[in-house]
Amino acid sequence: MNHSLTIGDITVKYPIIQGGMGVGISKAGLASATANNGGIGVISAAGLGMFDQASDPYKAMASALKKEINKARTLTNGVIGVNIMTAMQNFSSMVKTAFDANIDMLFVGSGLPLDLPAHQPVNNKTKLIPIVSSFRAAKLIVKKWWSRYKKAPDALVLEGPKAGGHLGFKHEEIDHPDYQLEPLLKTMVNNIGSLETFVGKPIPIIAAGGIYTGQDVRRMLALGASGVQMGSRFVTTDECDASETFKRAYIDSVPEDIGIIESPVGLPGRAIINPFLKQVAMGEKHPVHCPFDCIHTCEKENAPYCISLALENARKGRLKNGFAFAGTNAHRASEIISVKALFESLKREWHDVKNEIV
Numbered sequence: 001m002n003h004s005l006t007i008g009d010i011t012v013k014y015p016i017i018q019g020g021m022g023v024g025i026s027k028a029g030l031a032s033a034t035a036n037n038g039g040i041g042v043i044s045a046a047g048l049g050m051f052d053q054a055s056d057p058y059k060a061m062a063s064a065l066k067k068e069i070n071k072a073r074t075l076t077n078g079v080i081g082v083n084i085m086t087a088m089q090n091f092s093s094m095v096k097t098a099f100d101a102n103i104d105m106l107f108v109g110s111g112l113p114l115d116l117p118a119h120q121p122v123n124n125k126t127k128l129i130p131i132v133s134s135f136r137a138a139k140l141i142v143k144k145w146w147s148r149y150k151k152a153p154d155a156l157v158l159e160g161p162k163a164g165g166h167l168g169f170k171h172e173e174i175d176h177p178d179y180q181l182e183p184l185l186k187t188m189v190n191n192i193g194s195l196e197t198f199v200g201k202p203i204p205i206i207a208a209g210g211i212y213t214g215q216d217v218r219r220m221l222a223l224g225a226s227g228v229q230m231g232s233r234f235v236t237t238d239e240c241d242a243s244e245t246f247k248r249a250y251i252d253s254v255p256e257d258i259g260i261i262e263s264p265v266g267l268p269g270r271a272i273i274n275p276f277l278k279q280v281a282m283g284e285k286h287p288v289h290c291p292f293d294c295i296h297t298c299e300k301e302n303a304p305y306c307i308s309l310a311l312e313n314a315r316k317g318r319l320k321n322g323f324a325f326a327g328t329n330a331h332r333a334s335e336i337i338s339v340k341a342l343f344e345s346l347k348r349e350w351h352d353v354k355n356e357i358v
């Protein structure tokens with residue numbers, strides 16, 4: 001895997017970004033291990049500090065994010081990013097916290113971050129990387145940022161529908177051939193040049209969703225991506241910040257267990273369908289009191305459960321009261337290995353044509 005990844009003035013040895021995974025799945029532990037092995041490690045801001053039972057939960061969340069970034073900095077000199085959902089009620093204060101900490105990269109998804117550059121202090125060097133599901137969304141962001149702020153994204157993550165977590169697709173698009181990562185990537189690669197000319201700088205494309213082996217990485221680069229973002233494969237590592245039970249849920253799963261849910265935040269999501277989610281689907285879960293008011297798209301009155309609590313339970317291994325988000329390939333994990341071993345495996349697979357998935 002002799003391909004580095006350059007985003008602005010930052011270059012990492014391998015073209016691999018470990019995707020931000022809330023709630024508490026990718027924190028300083030996983031992010032720093034990834035950065036130490038030559039990739040970009042990403043802390044997810046989702047849910048951080050939310051369960052600290054502080055009198056002001058939003059302040060607690062910002063302070064937990066600051067603490068996590070500082071912790072990662074003590075564990076690595078490598079490149080660290082933070083992932084923040086635009087739909088978070090406290091988006092502004094979380095983004096400010098990341099900028100104040102001079103985080104290397106800011107990944108922003110779950111909605112179009114049309115005003116993100118407005119939050120960036122003058123002289124701050126954080127790379128701004130929106131997560132999108134189409135060239136159309138990318139174009140909208142680039143045009144709006146340029147007309148309002150004379151700024152352009154430093155890179156774009158293009159996430160297809162095989163990803164774990166919330167998806168930026170309608171239900172009917174998820175299995176539709178036109179909306180799979182490869183055709184979306186081809187359209188993006190064929191058209192990004194016009195936007196790069198418009199803003200006068202390169203906009204590297206990072207492919208995400210269903211990328212699992214070194215061969216997959218190689219295929220994405222051959223299609224024109226500059227790098228990949230992977231989530232599920234990083235879950236079954238020693239350094240992943242989830243409980244062992246959460247990681248075991250991946251190892252014990254079979255392909256048929258991984259499916260689509262309707263998340264209370266108003267988006268489809270990909271997860272391991274367990275008894276908790278089956279009860280939800282059968283209408284056996286009932287609206288709860290909203291403890292945090294964390295996501296502004298959440299339909300609190302009608303939500304059958306609190307997604308933050310369900311994901312926090314899952315992280316801790318209490319899967320009876322929660323569930324694990326997971327990409328289509330999550331069932332392929334057979335053991336928990338170190339992040340170092342994961343990188344070695346990806347490098348081997350890169351050269352192993354037998355592993356190729358067509």
Ligand SMILES: Cc1cc2nc3c(=O)[nH]c(=O)nc-3n(C[C@H](O)[C@H](O)[C@H](O)COP(=O)(O)O)c2cc1C
Nearest residue numbers: 019020021022163164165209210230231232325327
């Ligand atoms: C457990 C889990 C939690 C995730 N949480 C987030 C999140 O909080 N924000 C986000 O933008 N993406 C989230 N994602 C998506 C990942 O960052 C990544 O893009 C995705 O997992 C890539 O697909 P893959 O799992 O097939 O590799 C999550 C994915 C998983 C598996």
